[in-house]
Amino acid sequence: MPTLKNYGSYARTVMMASVPFMIAMTGCTDTVTVINGSGQPVGVMVDGQNAGSQLNDRTFTSGASPINVGDMSTSPQSNEVTGFTNDRPPTYLSTPWTTGSDAFNLDFRPAIGIPVTVWIVKGPFAEQRQHAIEACIRTSVIWRTERMGVIFSPFTVIDATGDPEAPAHYAFPNGDVGDVVWKPLRDDIGFVPGQLNIYWVDTVNGGTGSGWSNFGAQVVMGKNTGDELLSHEIGHAFSLTHVDSDTNFNVDNIMHSASNTRQYATEGQLFRSHLNPTSILNVLYNARPGELTRTCGYSNTATFPCPAIQKRVWADGGFPPN
Numbered sequence: 101m102p103t104l105k106n107y108g109s110y111a112r113t114v115m116m117a118s119v120p121f122m123i124a125m126t127g128c129t130d131t132v133t134v135i136n137g138s139g140q141p142v143g144v145m146v147d148g149q150n151a152g153s154q155l156n157d158r159t160f161t162s163g164a165s166p167i168n169v170g171d172m173s174t175s176p177q178s179n180e181v182t183g184f185t186n187d188r189p190p191t192y193l194s195t196p197w198t199t200g201s202d203a204f205n206l207d208f209r210p211a212i213g214i215p216v217t218v219w220i221v222k223g224p225f226a227e228q229r230q231h232a233i234e235a236c237i238r239t240s241v242i243w244r245t246e247r248m249g250v251i252f253s254p255f256t257v258i259d260a261t262g263d264p265e266a267p268a269h270y271a272f273p274n275g276d277v278g279d280v281v282w283k284p285l286r287d288d289i290g291f292v293p294g295q296l297n298i299y300w301v302d303t304v305n306g307g308t309g310s311g312w313s314n315f316g317a318q319v320v321m322g323k324n325t326g327d328e329l330l331s332h333e334i335g336h337a338f339s340l341t342h343v344d345s346d347t348n349f350n351v352d353n354i355m356h357s358a359s360n361t362r363q364y365a366t367e368g369q370l371f372r373s374h375l376n377p378t379s380i381l382n383v384l385y386n387a388r389p390g391e392l393t394r395t396c397g398y399s400n401t402a403t404f405p406c407p408a409i410q411k412r413v414w415a416d417g418g419f420p421p422n
């Protein structure tokens with residue numbers, strides 16, 4: 101009897117100690133469960149309140165799900181998560197955090213497929229078609245590696261070299277002049293409405309290695325452009341601007357204006373590419389119906405509730421996560 105009594109007393113003591121401990125553990129753990137990921141690691145930028153501080157874009161990366169994002173509660177400023185992973189578009193999630201244990205689902209959708217038409221204006225056609233295909237491949241690799249979540253579907257190449265009006269468009273001028281220089285390409289060479297049209301000419305603003313975007317449905321490329329330049333021009337169509345004068349970037353970013361080593365995009369750039377209402381993903385392709393848009397500027401200072409343009413969840417070469 102005394103033995104049993106002591107044992108029972110011991111058991112009650114353990115239970116009394118362990119119950120509050122378990123409550124404390126669950127209260128600490130707010131999680132984001134990854135749905136329809138690609139099997140690659142997921143990165144999240146988290147807004148909310150933690151330990152009395154209002155957090156903006158606190159970053160977590162994980163190869164497993166659910167992702168523990170700490171003990172979040174409602175911030176008067178912002179309560180949201182944006183998720184990134186390979187072959188999926190950046191995904192925005194509203195997260196009304198509570199003081200309890202919150203669990204939200206980050207439900208990725210498949211990569212956004214955009215049909216694109218390339219018009220080869222200056223030949224030889226077979227050579228320039230191959231050039232366009234290599235630019236397509238390079239851009240696709242950059243988008244996959246950098247988690248843009250966009251794929252070409254399909255990438256159509258049209259032979260316009262025999263068009264009698266083609267020679268008049270071999271030399272494309274400065275594209276910032278206005279639609280007066282873009283409309284003749286549509287009228288004379290061709291144009292597929294509702295998608296990006298890329299015209300491969302001879303020179304752009306005097307250079308065979310130059311390209312131009314009208315921040316809309318048209319891109320023009322010179323005869324000898326580097327394969328990575330297409331990622332830059334489509335970056336403009338996704339609403340992005342040059343990063344040359346920003347010390348948070350170098351020539352390896354897709355939005356540097358003078359480079360042949362473009363390969364990186366920051367999560368701040370991915371966010372804008374998808375959420376800015378002026379991006380062709382929204383205005384031309386209507387590829388995100390019902391999803392949040394948000395007009396974000398390009399300052400590298402805090403532009404709450406937008407992430408800074410140089411916000412990185414993963415390193416870009418020598419630039420670490422920030």
Ligand SMILES: [Zn+2]
Pocket residue numbers: 332336342357
């Ligand atoms: Zn540019």
